[in-house]
Amino acid sequence: MADTGVVEALLLGLEKAEDGVDSLELSSSLGVEHQVVVGAVKSLQSVGEVISAEQRSSKHWQLTEEGVEISELGSHEARVFECIPVEGLLQSELMKLPFGKIGFTKAMSNKWIRVDKTSEGGPLIFRSVQTIVDQVREKLLNVLNGKDAELEEKEKSELKKRRLLSEVTVKSYWITKGSSFSTTITKQETELTPEMIVSGNWKDNKFKPYNFEAMGVPLDCGHLHPLMKVRTQFRQIFLEMGFTEMPTNNFIESSFWNFDSLFQPQQHPARDQHDTFFLSDPALTLDFPQDYLQRVKKVHTEGGFGSQGYKYEWKVEEAQKNILRTHTTAVSARMLYKLAQQKFTPVKYFSIDRVFRNETLDATHLAEFHQIEGVVADYDLTLGDLMGVLHQFFTKLGLEKWVEVGNSGVFRPEMLLPMGLPEDVSVIAWGLSLERPTMIKYGINNIRELVGHKVNLQMVYDGPICRLDT
């Protein structure tokens, strides 16, 4: 807070002045530090148009520390002159004095002293004139007394060279009356306080205006991850459409449920070491519903269920191999098999969870990503039903060109019938990655900026809420 006395003095001074006052002059006339006057100016500026202040800068000369010493005690050469007695002084003695060396040189060049090098016991110094005028000191005193204008530029720069003077820039304010000038100002309150509310003072108080240009204070808060926010919305969409969530908390799956049960042949490239993560421990699954396993073997090897089959030698060893599931459809297969073991009722299932591919990593591929999957099992579903459901789903998603981001289809009878599902039951399904639409939605080009430990937390902090349909 500015000193109220100074504020008042400033206002009074300004009232008397015809045009305005200079803050520097004011500070010297009030005998206070210039900074105090500046504080009063700032504080008056903040209360509105009481005063107007224009910043000025002026240069003036100031004595250095050494200059001040000289102005008090005399120049070094003068002091050398003063300390030399008539009988002379040994040069070695003179040099012991703090100002001796510089003073000696200067006094010599002023021809105030002389040296007798012939005397015994070392050179002796004598005065060579009777009196001297210490001009250096006089000049400095002039500067000190604000009469620096009496010095010539050359003299000033000479003193500057000797580091006795320095030139400083002083910033000051030229203060004039503002549009609402008054010598009495009501103090402006910064904030509403409980006391004001209780006392009712707020009615009479004036409040400092807020700066609405500034940002608010950053909040100390928690955040949800953007991809997980999108996942929440996808779950919401499925739930809105009446789909039940499948338990997909099994990252490790057998090749049987991941591939064979889906009627994917054992030589399929997706089952290659280059595409799928195989496990060394636990390496195998040995526990399968045996009769179903035999039916799967049959449909691959020789067909049946209305199919020609793939006609190759199906090996149980291949089906036993454990992998990190490559799609959540492995869980759908389990669910459909279980459904077939009950009295069939139509179902709609969905899941959103991690799947794994042993892929070469690049800007759009990671070894793990989230798969979104929807499955509908009902009597006599048609391709029209598949297209209708997809249309509803992608409309909710706000994506027009949905063909680009996913896959869809009708599960093959070779998959469903060996499970024991009634033959007039069809199953339609579709899938897409969670990351892809999220990247499109948020304009992210590199998947590593979205998923994994290398994400920039600032991105997580700054993420908006997820509204898919807008």
Add this chain to the structure above:
Amino acid sequence: MPTVGVKRDLLFKALGRSYTDEEFDELCFQFGLELDEITSEKELISKEQNDSKAAGASDVILYKIDVPANRYDLLCLEGLVRGLQVFKNKLEAPRYVRVSPVSGQPQKLIITKETAAVRPYAVAAVLRDITFTQERYDSFIELQEKLHQNICRKRSIVAIGTHDLDTTSGPFTYTAKPPSEICFQPLNQTKEFTATELMSLYRTDSHLKHYLHIIEDKPVYPVIYDSNGIVLSMPPIINGDHTKISLKTKNVFIECTATDLTKAKVVLDTLVTMFSQYCSQPFTVEEAEVVYPDGKTCLYPELPYRKEKLSGEFVNRKIGINESTETVAQLLTRMCLLSKLTGVGDQIEVEIPPTRSDIIHACDIVEDAAIAYGFNNITRTTPRSYTVATQFPLNKLTELLRQDVAAAGFTEVLTFALCSKEDVGDKLGKKISETGAAHISNPKTAEFQVARTTLLPGLLKTIAANKKMPLPLKLFEISDVVLKDKSKDVGARNSRRFCAVYYNKSPGFEVIHGLMDRTMQLLGVKPLRGEGYHIQAAEDSIFFPGRCAEIFVDGKSVGRLGVLHPNVVTRFELTMPCSALEMDIEPFLGQSAEALLTLDIPMQGVFKNKYLTQEGVRPDQRAPLTSTKTVFGDLSSPAGLAALDSYLSDKSYVEGFMATQADTAMFDALPSAPCPTLCHLSRWYNHIRSFQTERTHLPTVKKELVLPLTDEDHDDDDIDLFGSDDEAENEEAERIKKQRLAEYEAKKSKKPALVAKSSILLDVKPWDDETDMAELEERVRSVSMEGLLWGRSKLVPVGYGIRKLQIGCVVEDDKVGTDLLEEAITAFDQYVQSVDVAAFNKI
């Protein structure tokens, strides 16, 4: 999906007209293909390498077309053109014929038993009197390459060799020999090499090096000799130079060696069906005889034509369209599936040509019909079944918890489920063998050696990557870890964990402790030893000694929290103190009232479809009930309609949760559209009416669920309304059905209509303690309506000497409503202040 590149001008020439790019794109789409890219050789080279390299390249325009993975018949220009022309009705699909040579003696390929150890199958054929041009020749080579890359799985399953028959003479011998004993001049080389030398020669060949591994470590290599001992090929690596084909070649001997005979046959059939077009007798292929080690002989190519019968109704039903059988047959014929009506009902006989090895089930035929019909012409519909959505409880809990942990000021991160052994082992001061981690056998980098067993490393790595962010960092993740578990079929299970870390200049254990307390609060667990939660000091290499506690809930350990050990902090390249919490959240799941899905598979299957048992029979055409008599009474009478309306007041369907045959039967029993005042019935009627076109496809209901009877003497099995529709039994069944229906209806008509009644208890309150309660009761009982019967009453004190009248009554639901009753009683306003329904029970 393989991509086939064809020269645009050649394509248009073969198609007999030109198209704009848009027109051709549209044509592709209609045919189920996708025009992926329009480019040129020059453009491709400059894109892949640089402009200077592309300088001399051709700028003939190329169409890159995406072809479904199993459509081997569309992998070359010849096949594409043939398919499109047939699709556009410009061409009839050719008939591929296997012929005997004029000499009568087919070429022979003798397989010796040594091949069993490496590549046991071979098939062969001859293209006789073929005329190559540069384009045809290029296409022939290109198709072999495409087949090699796709169905042949990079030559591992099948390898193709093509030879100029006029340079060689049969019979040919397919055998296998040690590599040192095989010596020949391979294609485009000037001298002879042994197989061993070849393997090292091709090690640096950018193309062939990818195939070496197929036979490299075998004791013997496959090789084909002619009768003069000249090597035709050493499959699947290289052909001999001697028999190489050229533009001038007239007669081509084709051999395919394989580890899978089915695929070898498909490959051979594809190659000969595509290129027999250029033979002097187009689409004829000369047979070759293959002699197996056991002496058995086979003639190839098989060029199989297979017939499949299906009904027009089936195709319509699967697609969701309604086209005549003739139209369906035409659609299929346009897809190279020659289809004829057999004349038996709506049966269609579909002939599957040797080019369409992808058609292995009737559903593939349906798919082709849908393509020909045009996916965009199919009306979008919605599955009608009523389903109730259920969340997976663990995910539901996770979702709720995430929100509130974030609200507690922590930021969610998403880290990988895979990590290095070090991350969950050494760095945490644990032995990897003790973590119970599942190990990956073929990781490409150390980042994917194991599935994580704890979420902590992921969070610490996230901090390490975000050291520039202002402190403190407060992070959390709720996700799965994987643990070996012998009780699961796969030997491992996921475990849902909640992990949080606090990273700052001071450890902030109190913050993490506070978060744990808050979490327990959110989960409704009280801070109580025994039945609640508490923490107690524990030791763990992850945490600083004396700064670790174990969390117990109901006496069971669920996780740990503490200040991280400085060694752990350092190993994750961090510099500040850090406290962390990790706990299981599955113990907090609780019980759900709903039936839940689980991953566990019953090992003993029970199943029912016609392929597996004889019992399950497809429901089909039902004889609709035409009578108006139902369990609800005669629907031609107002009482019957009212009863049905009341029945439907809280139900969408007559039976269950979806439209069934019970609904259509009831629908038919209604003589006319019901009066709109019967709002429930009207709503149901309009809904069921919307099913009229597909009514026959509505699911049947189990017989005991249909129009249930309460008669004691009624036997469910007697009334088999929807019995077998086995064709042979149809007539007899129909007769019995009619008879039973009549019996059933006779029984029904004797039964009185059900009347829905309710018992109501009313509280009638007087104005004050001076009201004459006897008078009040008399007034109340004076209210009389049809279907209202007053019952017992009593006076109940309510305070200040005031008593209220509590009186019971029984009402017929559709005659007396509670509003009506209340209105009548409050009319006695000099006595009655208010009337409330104290209890309401359906009788």
